[in-house]
Amino acid sequence: MAEKKKEEVVSAALKAEEKLKSQWYILDTEGELHKIDEFDFKGRDNLRKFAGYEVDKDRSVHQEPPHVTMMKALELVDYEPASDPGNMRYYPKGRMIKALLEEYVSSKVAAYGGMEVETPIMYNLEHPTLANYLNRFPARQYTIESDNDRYFLRFAACFGQFLMAHDATISYKNLPFKIYELTRYSFRREQKGELTGLRRLRSFTMPDVHAMCRDLEQAKEEFMVRFKMSADVLDGIGIHNSDYELGVRLTEEFWANNKDFVVNLVKTHGKPALVEMWRERIFYFILKWERNFVDNLDKASALSTDQIDVENGERYDIKFMDEDGVGKHPLILHCSPSGAIERDIYALLEKAAFDMKVGKRPTLPLWLQPTQVRVIPVSQDYLGAADKIAAEIEASKIRVDVDNRDESVGKKIRDSEKEWIHYTLVIGEKEAGKEKIPVRVRETGKLVEYSPAELAKEIKGIVGDKPWRPLPVPRYLQQRPKFSG
Numbered sequence: 001m002a003e004k005k006k007e008e009v010v011s012a013a014l015k016a017e018e019k020l021k022s023q024w025y026i027l028d029t030e031g032e033l034h035k036i037d038e039f040d041f042k043g044r045d046n047l048r049k050f051a052g053y054e055v056d057k058d059r060s061v062h063q064e065p066p067h068v069t070m071m072k073a074l075e076l077v078d079y080e081p082a083s084d085p086g087n088m089r090y091y092p093k094g095r096m097i098k099a100l101l102e103e104y105v106s107s108k109v110a111a112y113g114g115m116e117v118e119t120p121i122m123y124n125l126e127h128p129t130l131a132n133y134l135n136r137f138p139a140r141q142y143t144i145e146s147d148n149d150r151y152f153l154r155f156a157a158c159f160g161q162f163l164m165a166h167d168a169t170i171s172y173k174n175l176p177f178k179i180y181e182l183t184r185y186s187f188r189r190e191q192k193g194e195l196t197g198l199r200r201l202r203s204f205t206m207p208d209v210h211a212m213c214r215d216l217e218q219a220k221e222e223f224m225v226r227f228k229m230s231a232d233v234l235d236g237i238g239i240h241n242s243d244y245e246l247g248v249r250l251t252e253e254f255w256a257n258n259k260d261f262v263v264n265l266v267k268t269h270g271k272p273a274l275v276e277m278w279r280e281r282i283f284y285f286i287l288k289w290e291r292n293f294v295d296n297l298d299k300a301s302a303l304s305t306d307q308i309d310v311e312n313g314e315r316y317d318i319k320f321m322d323e324d325g326v327g328k329h330p331l332i333l334h335c336s337p338s339g340a341i342e343r344d345i346y347a348l349l350e351k352a353a354f355d356m357k358v359g360k361r362p363t364l365p366l367w368l369q370p371t372q373v374r375v376i377p378v379s380q381d382y383l384g385a386a387d388k389i390a391a392e393i394e395a396s397k398i399r400v401d402v403d404n405r406d407e408s409v410g411k412k413i414r415d416s417e418k419e420w421i422h423y424t425l426v427i428g429e430k431e432a433g434k435e436k437i438p439v440r441v442r443e444t445g446k447l448v449e450y451s452p453a454e455l456a457k458e459i460k461g462i463v464g465d466k467p468w469r470p471l472p473v474p475r476y477l478q479q480r481p482k483f484s485g
Helices: 012-019 045-056 066-073 092-112 128-134 158-167 216-237 252-257 259-269 341-357 380-394 409-418 452-463
Strands: 023-027 033-035 077-079 088-090 122-124 143-146 149-153 177-187 203-213 244-251 273-278 285-294 300-309 331-336 373-377 400-402 423-427 437-441 446-450
Touching: 023 045, 023 259, 045 244, 045 273, 045 285, 045 300, 066 077, 066 341, 088 092, 092 177, 092 203, 092 216, 092 341, 158 177, 158 203, 203 216, 203 341, 216 259, 216 285, 216 300, 216 331, 216 341, 244 252, 244 259, 244 300, 252 259, 252 273, 252 285, 259 273, 285 341, 300 341, 373 380, 373 409, 380 400, 380 423, 380 452, 409 423, 446 452
Parallel strands: 244 273, 373 400, 373 423
Antiparallel strands: 023 033, 023 273, 077 088, 122 149, 143 149, 177 203, 203 331, 244 285, 285 300, 300 331, 423 437, 437 446
């Protein structure tokens, strides 16, 4: 007898979303709402693509996006055949990039005032509060069994943070109450036809900062603070305003009562935004925004986001003591200032693919480049000189490696190019012992003379106060294994 297939856990909200009939508009920076088919998209090609993607709701992928080839060639990330689809393996270079992004985003949230916590990755499906919220979020779940109980793997940090807030003693003086977790990992059972590379995953790392607010006015004020913070976070990563489009989702009632606030949001964004409007509230929030990256296949992916949640303060019985001595339920803001860390890597690689299309050299932001400087001795006779120069630059916390392989100088230079290394130095008889050495600068393709100290100073000036990690692989190329195909 064939084993009965277990029923997939699909939330009521996801089923509702699939049938949802929305009204779609473009809101310009002057506050005028345009029907999509009446808006002039001239000079707004990305917005047009984003609007088409959202209205069509087709998430399936029929060809491999460029970032997949890049992430493999650069030995960053790859598929893991032994795991469930949408769960990836990270090689040393990719893990370093991911760790730097995690540290950077967390530092920005800490500066904003988010209190970092850690919560479980699984929760009981029968817990009444959790089960109720589960059905208010549009996502498919992983489920597991233990001691005859069924659990689901979290899709965000909401569950643990809300349960923690429920048990906390909170005064109106503590609001906004900001609580943060970098969820490594969150899980969503996306459909197989939608999974591709780092764009859409089943296991991902999500920075999640909630803010409990006293009332709608405080929530709106905090919403704007976080809107600007999220733009700054993406900008620091290397994803700029020109790289993404704003999507705003809200109810007709919220629009009618808060039009000036929504228009100010779009004015702050600086260009027209896509608006999805509902006659009535379907989900737990009344307003949501997303910054969406449009890739080389014209697929849109949400990066940073925030929501005004009007249900879960009451659902989780989270209370604060107000000025009048009465316990009240807060409104809750749900923000990911960067979106999933994996999607940030995806967006950076897709940006590099766009650069290649117009004849530019693909690159990563210098602070994320696994090797920032490569030193190439023309032969083993100059390895000592190469080591000395590498050590001088490395002393300033710069990632430097040395190509000590028995290969031609031409091949070593080409391999440096293939790894997108920003600065390449060749050390031979002319260069050994000199104060200034010709350095190949990837961005321009030109040779510029630097002393090791001058090169280090330039790199530090570009990188600024971004997090740093040491070289994730051995300094000598001869000692490195090859991780990817």
